Amino acid sequence: MSAILEIHDVDKHFDISGSFLDQLQLSKGKITRKRTVVKAVNNVTLDIQPGETLSIVGESGCGKSTLARTVMGLYKPNKGTISYRGDRIDHLNSVKMLPYRTKMQMVFQDPYASLNPRMNVRQILEEPVRFHNPDLSRSEIKARVSEVMLQVGVDPVWASNYPHEFSGGQRQRISIARALVVDPEFIAADEPIAALDVSIQAQILNLLMDAQEQRGLTYLFISHDLSVVEHISTRVAVMYLGCICELATAKELFSNPKHPYTQALLSAIPRLGGKIGGHVRLSGDVPTPINLPSGCAFSGRCPHVNERCMQEIPAQLKLESGSVVACHGIEEGRI
Amino acid sequence: MRTRWQRFKQSYMLYNFLRDPVAITSFIILAFLVFTSFAAPIIAPHDPYDSSTIDIMDAQMAPAWIDGGSSEFLLGTDAQGRDMLSTMLYGMRVSILIGVGAVCLQAFIGIIVGLLSGYVRRLDNILMRFADVQLSFSTYMVAIFIGAIVQTMFGVAGYDRVAVPLLIVIIGLAEWPQYARTVRASVLAERKKEYVEAARVIGLSRIRIMLRHILPNTLSPVLVISTVQVANAIMSEAALSFLGLGMPITKPSLGSLITAGFEYIFSGSWWITIFPGILLVSLILVINLLGDWVRDFLNPKLYKG
Amino acid sequence: METLIDIKNLRVDFALRSGTVRAVRDVSLSINKGERLGIVGESGAGKSVLGFSIINLISKPGKITDGEIIFKGHDISKYSYDQMRKIRGNRISMIFQDPMMTLNPVLTIGTQMMETVLAHMDVSKKEAEKICLEKLTKVYIPSPEKRLSQYPHEFSGGMRQRIVIAISLLTSPNLIIADEPTTALDVTIQAEIMDLLLELCKTENMGLILITHDLAVVSEVTQRIAVLYAGKVVELGLSEQIINNPQHPYTQGLIQALPQMAGGKKRLNQIPGMMPSLLDMPKGCPFEPRCTICIERCKQEIPILKELESGTQVACFMRNGANKR
Numbered sequence: 034m035s036a037i038l039e040i041h042d043v044d045k046h047f048d049i050s051g052s053f054l055d056q057l058q059l060s061k062g063k064i065t066r067k068r069t070v071v072k073a074v075n076n077v078t079l080d081i082q083p084g085e086t087l088s089i090v091g092e093s094g095c096g097k098s099t100l101a102r103t104v105m106g107l108y109k110p111n112k113g114t115i116s117y118r119g120d121r122i123d124h125l126n127s128v129k130m131l132p133y134r135t136k137m138q139m140v141f142q143d144p145y146a147s148l149n150p151r152m153n154v155r156q157i158l159e160e161p162v163r164f165h166n167p168d169l170s171r172s173e174i175k176a177r178v179s180e181v182m183l184q185v186g187v188d189p190v191w192a193s194n195y196p197h198e199f200s201g202g203q204r205q206r207i208s209i210a211r212a213l214v215v216d217p218e219f220i221a222a223d224e225p226i227a228a229l230d231v232s233i234q235a236q237i238l239n240l241l242m243d244a245q246e247q248r249g250l251t252y253l254f255i256s257h258d259l260s261v262v263e264h265i266s267t268r269v270a271v272m273y274l275g276c277i278c279e280l281a282t283a284k285e286l287f288s289n290p291k292h293p294y295t296q297a298l299l300s301a302i303p304r305l306g307g308k309i310g311g312h313v314r315l316s317g318d319v320p321t322p323i324n325l326p327s328g329c330a331f332s333g334r335c336p337h338v339n340e341r342c343m344q345e346i347p348a349q350l351k352l353e354s355g356s357v358v359a360c361h362g363i364e365e366g367r368i
Numbered sequence: 369m370r371t372r373w374q375r376f377k378q379s380y381m382l383y384n385f386l387r388d389p390v391a392i393t394s395f396i397i398l399a400f401l402v403f404t405s406f407a408a409p410i411i412a413p414h415d416p417y418d419s420s421t422i423d424i425m426d427a428q429m430a431p432a433w434i435d436g437g438s439s440e441f442l443l444g445t446d447a448q449g450r451d452m453l454s455t456m457l458y459g460m461r462v463s464i465l466i467g468v469g470a471v472c473l474q475a476f477i478g479i480i481v482g483l484l485s486g487y488v489r490r491l492d493n494i495l496m497r498f499a500d501v502q503l504s505f506s507t508y509m510v511a512i513f514i515g516a517i518v519q520t521m522f523g524v525a526g527y528d529r530v531a532v533p534l535l536i537v538i539i540g541l542a543e544w545p546q547y548a549r550t551v552r553a554s555v556l557a558e559r560k561k562e563y564v565e566a567a568r569v570i571g572l573s574r575i576r577i578m579l580r581h582i583l584p585n586t587l588s589p590v591l592v593i594s595t596v597q598v599a600n601a602i603m604s605e606a607a608l609s610f611l612g613l614g615m616p617i618t619k620p621s622l623g624s625l626i627t628a629g630f631e632y633i634f635s636g637s638w639w640i641t642i643f644p645g646i647l648l649v650s651l652i653l654v655i656n657l658l659g660d661w662v663r664d665f666l667n668p669k670l671y672k673g
Numbered sequence: 674m675e676t677l678i679d680i681k682n683l684r685v686d687f688a689l690r691s692g693t694v695r696a697v698r699d700v701s702l703s704i705n706k707g708e709r710l711g712i713v714g715e716s717g718a719g720k721s722v723l724g725f726s727i728i729n730l731i732s733k734p735g736k737i738t739d740g741e742i743i744f745k746g747h748d749i750s751k752y753s754y755d756q757m758r759k760i761r762g763n764r765i766s767m768i769f770q771d772p773m774m775t776l777n778p779v780l781t782i783g784t785q786m787m788e789t790v791l792a793h794m795d796v797s798k799k800e801a802e803k804i805c806l807e808k809l810t811k812v813y814i815p816s817p818e819k820r821l822s823q824y825p826h827e828f829s830g831g832m833r834q835r836i837v838i839a840i841s842l843l844t845s846p847n848l849i850i851a852d853e854p855t856t857a858l859d860v861t862i863q864a865e866i867m868d869l870l871l872e873l874c875k876t877e878n879m880g881l882i883l884i885t886h887d888l889a890v891v892s893e894v895t896q897r898i899a900v901l902y903a904g905k906v907v908e909l910g911l912s913e914q915i916i917n918n919p920q921h922p923y924t925q926g927l928i929q930a931l932p933q934m935a936g937g938k939k940r941l942n943q944i945p946g947m948m949p950s951l952l953d954m955p956k957g958c959p960f961e962p963r964c965t966i967c968i969e970r971c972k973q974e975i976p977i978l979k980e981l982e983s984g985t986q987v988a989c990f991m992r993n994g995a996n997k998r
Contacts, residue, residue: 052493092859092860092861092862093859102565105569106569107565127571127574130571134569134570134571135571137569138569139566139569141562143562146561146563147561147566148563149567150563151584151585152581152584160570160572161570164571165570165571202947208566211570215570230716230886230948231715231886231887231888231927231930231931232930232943232944232948233947234930235930235931235942235943236943236944238932238941239940242940243940257859257860259860260889260931260932261932264932264935297861300864301861302860302889303864303887303889303890304933305888305889305916305928305931306916307889309867309894312864312865312868314865315861
């Protein structure tokens with residue numbers, strides 16, 4: 034089975050040092066130019082198989098949203114390649130990218146910011162259809178929009194209303210409809226339920242899963258909510274400070290986590306009716322992606338750290354079970 | 369399904385407006401002033417532009433309720449024998465025309481520059497430095513400079529014809545950076561929002577994203593500064609006219625009327641200066657009061673701090 | 674057991690132009706000394722308003738229109754601002770979702786902590802500093818002496834929340850109200866903060882009101898849970914009872930909707946519809962439009978909390994025996 038999307042060795046760094054004049058610094062009597070670079074994504078290699086849901090989990094600031102946006106072509110990667118069904122797409126200009134725009138779509142986190150407040154639902158949903166199919170007639174576009182609206186559970190009667198007249202859950206439905214309306218194969222969903230209430234989260238997750246079933250969609254699902262990820266994913270990648278620490282099938286990852294960070298993360302999930310205090314205690318704080326540790330990104334907080342972890346970045350190690358782990362300890366058989 | 373009118377009737381804007389007596393009063397006065405000034409050719413008792421109806425013998429007549437006044441000229445006459453009321457109405461029309469025209473020009477240039485420098489990062493530095501340079505010239509300096517050149521080029525007679533568009537261009541060019549900065553600031557805030565990213569994921573071109581998605585969301589601050597800018601432009605025009613660089617006395621604006629009357633204020637003909645002055649002040653005042661309401665309505669955070 | 678705070682028929686209204694919003698409707702709750710109570714609900718259920726109203730921090734246009742809050746024998750809901758100041762931040766502390774709501778970004782941690790101590794306690798500066806250091810140690814802030822002279826922005830999110838907890842501990846309060854204290858934090862940090870709160874409540878014998886939308890967190894930390902829906906308590910009981918044997922259809926729906934409760938099924942058990950707008954409440958039970966077991970009576974009458982044999986109180990005609998089928 035060939036992958037629908039291949040991410041190979043991708044780096045995404047942001048230069049936040051500002052204009053040239055801001056970069057100049059006076060040190061020891063000399064003027065030097067200093068750049069501040071946020072290393073949001075580092076050496077990420079992933080492949081997404083057709084029809085699966087690959088989830089990326091990690092704490093805030095680990096680069097998971099940046100990765101999704103890089104995949105979607107919103108950011109250009111500094112290094113590495115992104116291929117869609119074997120064709121490289123990371124270096125295309127906006128015109129050459131157009132055919133892929135109908136195949137790859139995105140759902141955003143904040144249902145309040147992701148819909149243009151000055152456009153009504155009909156305008157929001159018709160715009161992508163009309164843009165990609167200029168020869169469709171008005172009635173055809175209308176029919177397509179109504180069909181998608183029905184599918185996501187928003188009554189087409191409300192099409193002339195503006196986003197602020199809807200609740201958060203309904204807005205997220207509209208946001209999903211906007212992605213579905215161009216009939217994509219692949220959807221990157223960036224924390225699509227994080228801003229919603231518990232009872233609405235289940236509705237949106239069901240909607241996403243139904244759409245996947247009916248349309249044969251492939252998802253790249255970004256989330257920090259591990260119990261949701263466990264339920265919805267085929268495979269899960271755990272990210273920490275821009276690096277992937279572990280990639281495994283959802284079942285394998287949640288029943289048998291290998292990487293010390295995955296173990297800590299899983300133990301910290303609050304369990305219904307559980308007792309608190311059983312979690313792995315991590316020392317220290319998450320370092321900023323501006324000053325990455327020289328070795329393993331997790332070395333500063335890892336309970337199994339040794340000299341080598343501080344010096345050398347661990348390579349991705351493929352285990353017998355099929356999981357991929359980046360950890361010296363596992364490679365050496367210490368953990 | 370609701371029509372636009374129904375939406376407007378139920379809108380928070382109308383509700384808020386009806387709750388604010390200052391805003392209502394200002395709006396009524398402004399509407400009255402604008403109406404009378406533009407209906408001046410119909411409702412004004414005399415035509416101050418028609419020299420055949422002006423009699424120099426009527427010059428400096430006092431208002432009707434004072435000794436020496438005539439019921440024909442309610443607010444008296446000026447030094448050339450023109451009816452003050454009619455001249456003021458025509459003058460206000462010129463003032464409003466220049467004010468609104470200049471603001472339209474400012475907004476046009478400012479919005480284009482602001483959008484470009486906010487959305488196309490490469491242009492940002494150049495355009496904003498250019499705006500800074502423009503701001504460092506004072507409006508009056510630019511106006512005096514251009515005005516002097518044009519007056520010598522066209523001569524006094526020719527100047528009459530080009531005065532209105534010229535003042536619009538001068539005041540418009542001098543103040544556009546206000547708009548450019550406001551628009552740029554709100555473009556910078558809007559472009560980070562997810563709906564802009566969603567538009568990019570759809571594949572829309574930059575120009576389309578700028579015009580169709582970002583621009584409509586930056587218009588509320590533009591509306592807020594527009595009210596203040598109209599008042600400012602009218603004031604600028606009045607000031608320039610007062611300096612003798614604005615409207616000629618044959619086609620007076622409120623500013624040039626005030627100047628014209630200034631020479632006679634000590635000879636007792638106070639009304640030539642005072643009435644246009646009061647009219648100008650009340651016009652500016654109601655515009656600013658209405659502008660305050662618009663600002664508070666569109667940006668309630670200002671109050672809550 | 675001694676009752677710490679007793680809320681009786683509390684009612685909080687917000688007068689808006691579109692009508693009166695009843696954010697909290699006839700809520701009665703009580704907490705014993707050292708007890709931990711969780712208040713669970715969706716956004717807009719009135720849980721934060723309830724938290725704020727206990728310390729009388731409801732801002733206009735909100736107002737406590739009815740009911741009483743008995744704390745140490747006095748009805749503090751009628752207290753004036755000055756009277757309330759002696760209780761707020763002294764006997765009752767509050768922790769917010771965003772630590773920066775409590776911390777002033779331009780003052781050092783030390784200054785802010787000392788200010789609180791000196792305002793509420795009659796101690797010398799030296800003693801005040803000692804108290805600050807002691808409390809910072811209690812929340813496991815490493816090298817607290819050094820930290821006192823640092824500014825809030827020099828700390829990470831988790832550390833800031835620890836400092837806020839330390840500040841709330843300064844006056845050894847009897848009750849801490851924590852409004853979504855970990856929502857903005859990552860899971861690993863959340864576990865640590867919850868751990869800390871639990872430990873402090875036990876060692877200091879403090880009462881805790883934990884306001885959150887996360888059932889799992891509440892079930893781990895608190896002894897009792899009150900489920901809030903549309904401004905009303907729909908179910909109140911021991912945590913284990915509520916988690917393992919929920920009675921109200923809303924609580925059942927909430928628990929069933931969690932991904933871990935879906936079992937082997939792919940689809941989650943969703944509650945249809947959404948919470949009614951507080952402006953446009955149904956005449957009867959607020960949950961009736963989304964309820965799968967409702968009857969005619971639910972449309973007409975608002976059910977009140979009644980105690981079941983298990984000790985759980987539930988506001989549902991179908992559950993509390995008043996109308997068994």
